[in-house]
Amino acid sequence: MSEEQDEHSERARKLFAGPVEFLKSAPGLKFLPDPDYPEIAFAGRSNVGKSSLLNALTNRKGLARTSNTPGRTQELNFFDVGQPPQIRLVDMPGYGFAEAQRTW
Ligand SMILES: Nc1nc2c(ncn2[C@@H]2O[C@H](COP(=O)(O)OP(=O)(O)OP(=O)(O)O)[C@@H](O)[C@H]2O)c(=O)[nH]1
Numbered sequence: 001m002s003e004e005q006d007e008h009s010e011r012a013r014k015l016f017a018g019p020v021e022f023l024k025s026a027p028g029l030k031f032l033p034d035p036d037y038p039e040i041a042f043a044g045r046s047n048v049g050k051s052s053l054l055n056a057l058t059n060r061k062g063l064a065r066t067s068n069t070p071g072r073t074q075e076l077n078f079f080d081v082g083q084p085p086q087i088r089l090v091d092m093p094g095y096g097f098a099e100a101q102r103t104w
């Protein structure tokens with residue numbers, strides 16, 4: 001790897017090893033936080049491991065709630081990465097299995 005790539009990797013490693021904070025859950029669009037930082041959202045079918053992936057990336061076991069049953073995540077969950085935050089991760093509900101009522 002070039003020196004520049006090394007530097008980027010090291011910055012990314014530090015960012016994900018540092019503070020990650022749950023910001024809020026948004027049960028509907030009117031509850032979305034202001035778009036203060038770049039957002040990276042995890043979308044996909046229910047139960048494929050979106051919440052688990054978010055925990056693995058940030059090396060924190062219970063940050064995003066996971067479960068064996070599809071449809072665990074029912075709101076948009078926002079997590080700020082870095083202090084001050086650099087990016088915001090969004091754990092989204094999965095599609096395909098959700099039995100929750102559509103409210104938005
Ligand atoms: N074998 C295996 N199982 C995994 C992996 N990642 C997650 N799982 C399992 O897959 C199941 C669902 O994981 P979640 O992370 O809750 O899935 P999700 O995509 O967030 O699901 P919803 O919130 O319902 O959309 C859990 O039982 C996890 O333990 C993986 O890499 N390998």
Ligand SMILES: [Mg+2]
Pocket residue numbers: 050051052065066072073091092093094
């Ligand atoms: Mg989930």
